[in-house]
Every structure is written in structure tokens, then in C-alpha cells.
Amino acid sequence: MKHRNGRLEVITGPMFCGKTDELIRRLRRAAIAKQKVQVFKPGFDARYSVDKVTSHAGNEFEAIPIENVSEIRERLSEGVTVVAIDEAQFFDAAILSIVDELVQKGIRVIVAGLDMDFRGEPFGPMPNLMAKAEEVDKLYAVCMECLEAATRTQRLVNGEPAHYDDPIVIVGASELYEARCREHHIVPRL
């Protein structure tokens, strides 16, 4: 009977659309409802703090940084009923079987992550997670060019749109990401 409560929820959209805020909102409600919650995030994302997920609006929630998604199995505490994973786009395809396992155990799994990379291409395991989810919320940010709804993440290197084939890390360059609508999302090809 345990699988009856197990479900997968995905929160997705571009950078700044409020994925982490929405994740934290759901976790706080779950905690009030006396659910035992555990949050995981990639250990290589040390943007703000390593033992928390932090939103751009400043909300935070305790989280366990992991290098490899299989660590969720080892670090899962007894009696956990809600598992959240933030920045899920950075994990490999192994996340799919781990999420399936958790849901099968009756756990509510909430995954947040970018649906597309800066080029507008599907990001890592997110398309598969979205396909398998009971519930998917695609949130909008605000386009920094026209203030309409933004569905994309613009990468800017030294103030200019990054090329499709630019390396992920450009040594010595100043880079920035901003939310953009489809019309204002620019990805030049070399």
C-alpha cells in the first residue's frame, strides 16, 4: 500500500523563475504537516552556502550537498516521507532510477531544475523526469529585455550573448545569466 502516497513533482523553468522559492514553500508546508523532509543538492554548486538551498529572493532551507546522486540511497534517513532535489539538471541519468525507487517506497519526491540550458536545449535528466512526473509546474521569470514572461536563460559573456558552441567555462571572462523570453533569447552560432 506504501506506493499510494509516492509521487513525483517537478518544478522547472529558466533561471530566476522561482523554482527554489516554490520548492522551499512546499517543504515548509510539508514540515508543518509533520512530514519528515530531506533535501539534496549537487555538492559542486557552492553558489551561496554548501549545507542549504538558497533562492535569489533569500529564502533558505537545510540541504545535503552530494557529489553523486547515488549518495541519496546511503544518506536517506529512517522515516523520511518527503525528498527534495534542487538543481537536478546537474545530475546524471542515474537520478531516474533513484527517484523511481523512492516513489515506489511511498515517498513524495519534489525535483526542481532548469528545463533548458543557455542554448535552449533540454538539460540533462530533466526531460525524462518531467515525462515521468505526476505533476509538472513550469514557472516563468521576467524577461530582462521586454518585461514579458521569460522561459529561457540568456548567457552573457563579457556582456555579449554566448555562442552555441562556447565552452561551459571560459577562463578570464566575466559571465552572467539573465531570464529572457523566446524572442529576446539570442544564441549565435559560429
Ligand code: ADP
Ligand atoms: P530559481 O530557483 O528558479 O533560479 P529563485 O527561487 O532562486 O529562482 O528566485 C526567484 C526570485 O528571483 C524571484 O522571487 C525574484 O525575487 C528574483 N528575481 C530576480 N530576477 C528575476 C527575473 N528576471 N524574473 C523573476 N524573478 C527574478
Ligand code: MG
Ligand atoms: Mg534555484
